[in-house]
Amino acid sequence: MTIEIAAIAGSILFVLIAGLQSATPLVLAAVGGAFSAQVNVFNLALEGMMIAGAFAGFAVSNLTGNALLGMLAGAGGGMLVSAIFAIATVYFKTDEIVVGIVINLVMLALTGVLLSTLFNASGQFVSTTAGTLPKMWNTFDVLMPLAFVVVIWAHWFLYRSRTGLRMRAVGGNPAATTAAGVSVNGYRYRALLIGGVLAGVGGAYLPLSGLSMFTVGMTAGAGFIAVSAVLFGDGKPLLVGLAALIFGIMGATAIPIQQFKLPSEYALVLPYLVTIIAVSVKGIRDAKRRGEELLT
Amino acid sequence: MNWTLVSRHLTRYSVGLAIGGVVISILLVAQGENLGRFVNVVLASSFVSTDAVLNLARWTAPLILSSLAFLIGARAGIFNTGVEGQIIVGACVAAIVGSSMQLPAIVLLPITTAAGAAAGMLWAYPAAWLFRRYRVNEVVTTLMLNYIAVLLCNLVVRVFFLAKSSEGHESITVTSRPIAESAAYPVFVGSSSASWTVLATVLVFIAGAIALLSTRWGDEVTAIGGSRKFASYAGIDARGVQFRVFLLSGAIGGLVGAFEVQGILHQFIDGSLTNFGWNGILGGLLAMNHPVGIAASSLFLGMIQNSQLAIQQFTTVSPYMVQLIAPLFILIFAIDPVKKAIQTIRGRNDN
Numbered sequence: 001m002t003i004e005i006a007a008i009a010g011s012i013l014f015v016l017i018a019g020l021q022s023a024t025p026l027v028l029a030a031v032g033g034a035f036s037a038q039v040n041v042f043n044l045a046l047e048g049m050m051i052a053g054a055f056a057g058f059a060v061s062n063l064t065g066n067a068l069l070g071m072l073a074g075a076g077g078g079m080l081v082s083a084i085f086a087i088a089t090v091y092f093k094t095d096e097i098v099v100g101i102v103i104n105l106v107m108l109a110l111t112g113v114l115l116s117t118l119f120n121a122s123g124q125f126v127s128t129t130a131g132t133l134p135k136m137w138n139t140f141d142v143l144m145p146l147a148f149v150v151v152i153w154a155h156w157f158l159y160r161s162r163t164g165l166r167m168r169a170v171g172g173n174p175a176a177t178t179a180a181g182v183s184v185n186g187y188r189y190r191a192l193l194i195g196g197v198l199a200g201v202g203g204a205y206l207p208l209s210g211l212s213m214f215t216v217g218m219t220a221g222a223g224f225i226a227v228s229a230v231l232f233g234d235g236k237p238l239l240v241g242l243a244a245l246i247f248g249i250m251g252a253t254a255i256p257i258q259q260f261k262l263p264s265e266y267a268l269v270l271p272y273l274v275t276i277i278a279v280s281v282k283g284i285r286d287a288k289r290r291g292e293e294l295l296t
Numbered sequence: 297m298n299w300t301l302v303s304r305h306l307t308r309y310s311v312g313l314a315i316g317g318v319v320i321s322i323l324l325v326a327q328g329e330n331l332g333r334f335v336n337v338v339l340a341s342s343f344v345s346t347d348a349v350l351n352l353a354r355w356t357a358p359l360i361l362s363s364l365a366f367l368i369g370a371r372a373g374i375f376n377t378g379v380e381g382q383i384i385v386g387a388c389v390a391a392i393v394g395s396s397m398q399l400p401a402i403v404l405l406p407i408t409t410a411a412g413a414a415a416g417m418l419w420a421y422p423a424a425w426l427f428r429r430y431r432v433n434e435v436v437t438t439l440m441l442n443y444i445a446v447l448l449c450n451l452v453v454r455v456f457f458l459a460k461s462s463e464g465h466e467s468i469t470v471t472s473r474p475i476a477e478s479a480a481y482p483v484f485v486g487s488s489s490a491s492w493t494v495l496a497t498v499l500v501f502i503a504g505a506i507a508l509l510s511t512r513w514g515d516e517v518t519a520i521g522g523s524r525k526f527a528s529y530a531g532i533d534a535r536g537v538q539f540r541v542f543l544l545s546g547a548i549g550g551l552v553g554a555f556e557v558q559g560i561l562h563q564f565i566d567g568s569l570t571n572f573g574w575n576g577i578l579g580g581l582l583a584m585n586h587p588v589g590i591a592a593s594s595l596f597l598g599m600i601q602n603s604q605l606a607i608q609q610f611t612t613v614s615p616y617m618v619q620l621i622a623p624l625f626i627l628i629f630a631i632d633p634v635k636k637a638i639q640t641i642r643g644r645n646d647n
Contacts, residue, residue, distance in 0.1 A: 044435065088631045091636070092631045092635075094630055095630070098581060099627070101377065101574075102623050102627045103627065105578070105623035106620065108619070109620035109623065110620055112614060112616030112619065113323060113327075113613075113614040113616045115614075115616075117326055117327050122614070221439070221443050224436070224439045228436050231433060263451055263455065265447040265448070265450060265451035266451075276422075279433065279440075280432050283431065284426075287429075287430040
């Protein structure tokens with residue numbers, strides 16, 4: 001009996017840790033997306049920022065053997081992509097959805113091209129020199145608590161700091177903000193770049209948190225799930241972070257489900273399914289609250 | 297003919313090609329290849345022989361249809377990012393239907409095609425319904441449905457319809473049992489991969505273009521895409537039309553999958569249709585929302601797809617280069633730097 005309880009407690013703990021591991025990149029990217037939402041830009045390019053961060057982080061830590069330097073490079077990679085996205089949407093005023101989708105396609109293919117050019121590998125590459133992230137009590141790596149800190153910092157920043165409040169003003173009423181003498185585009189750039197940094201770090205976490213392996217398309221929709229978390233939480237960092245945490249933990253339930261000898265697809269489909277349900281429920285609630293006449 | 301507009305569009309395409317070409321050549325040089333040779337390989341694989349041209353048609357046909365699937369939605373103000381998933385589900389269901397019945401071709405051929413189209417429509421249904429009833433963001437729902445489609449089709453095929461070799465071995469990639477011979481569209485000529493689905497595609501495309509450009513329904517769709525509110529004021533049932541267009545878009549996606557299975561693959565193979573939907577979205581964007589533009593944009597994208605094998609054989613560049621070229625051009629094209637430049641110059645003159 002006691003052995004069973006210990007076993008169950010053990011597997012719960014295991015799922016929790018695995019859940020945190022799969023939620024960490026989502027939380028980081030989603031909070032990044034929350035910044036875009038606050039300046040009223042629909043940031044579909046999170047997926048592209050994540051894969052760029054993943055590749056940059058992987059390449060640098062493979063070169064230096066330092067996973068933390070890799071994280072830094074990931075931030076840079078994500079920021080670079082967000083700069084392209086920001087210039088396209090803010091300066092050139094291109095459609096946000098179009099740019100987002102096309103940037104994602106470019107980055108997925110570009111990381112594939114770079115992988116074959118720099119590593120002479122097709123599809124995937126396992127690094128033997130990339131270091132690992134420092135861990136606390138041998139279980140939680142440093143990015144897990146950092147993700148929590150980032151959520152709280154983002155909340156404080158957007159609701160308390162001068163810059164953050166201006167960002168929210170830009171998102172809420174750009175015309176009035178301009179009239180008040182605040183550069184609307186300037187704050188849009190800043191918010192989008194912060195988003196890119198966070199999504200890039202989230203992306204870099206993917207290859208560096210476990211197997212030290214980069215796979216083309218390894219984000220597998222994580223950026224889109226983060227976008228859904230942003231929608232679900234209305235761009236409010238605390239809610240967005242919570243939604244991303246739940247979506248991420250869903251991904252980890254794959255491990256115990258596989259013990260029941262069910263096909264892996266049942267578990268793999270969960271994060272996408274939960275995401276689509278969450279976004280729909282949220283959309284339905286919003287529609288009811290608006291009380292919009294449902295015929296037009 | 298509005299010649300200023302035409303020249304504006306031509307500049308837009310040329311600038312996209314020029315800037316994209318510079319970026320591509322840098323990437324090519326980094327991989328020990330040069331632009332001229334690369335372009336030669338790409339062109340040769342589509343135009344060097346009759347078979348090459350037929351193979352070009354083989355790759356252009358699914359692009360025409362998937363571009364049409366996206367574009368019909370886009371004309372009505374719907375961003376259907378789920379074409380990818382609708383194609384995969386269509387292919388999966390067509391493969392299942394085509395392999396589980398032994399009927400004469402005159403019956404089985406249309407049934408299999410219709411089943412694929414219906415499956416694509418059904419896959420778009422949840423997103424379409426949520427969009428119609430509650431205006432739930434269709435981009436996010438259709439994106440999620442793409443990932444679910446891949447997993448679900450793999451699951452269904454692996455559990456119920458997995459192909460086995462004569463010794464009873466199962467293949468490593470998830471592959472369904474081959475469809476009946478009477479469910480397959482025959483190829484034009486023995487040595488190429490273009491089948492009669494190409495002709496069917498052209499017919500569907502012409503019908504779609506006519507419907508969009510010169511029918512009352514097409515005008516309604518365009519009006520809704522311009523402004524849903526004004527269309528409603530004008531007495532158009534905007535939500536209803538959008539809903540049906542969404543389903544139609546899904547059905548055309550399913551048709552792409554069915555045609556691929558019935559004309560080329562003859563079975564469902566996991567991963568074989570990856571990016572078909574995304575390329576369709578690129579084709580639709582490149583056509584600037586105009587049905588006739590699809591013919592040109594699909595030919596361009598089809599040429600790149602068609603050169604995939606030749607690029608692997610005759611050049612040293614990464615196989616992912618094929619996937620990179622089209623979105624890179626289209627990114628620059630979409631950003632449209634010329635428009636901004638013109639606006640800036642005009643703005644300066646006004647002051």
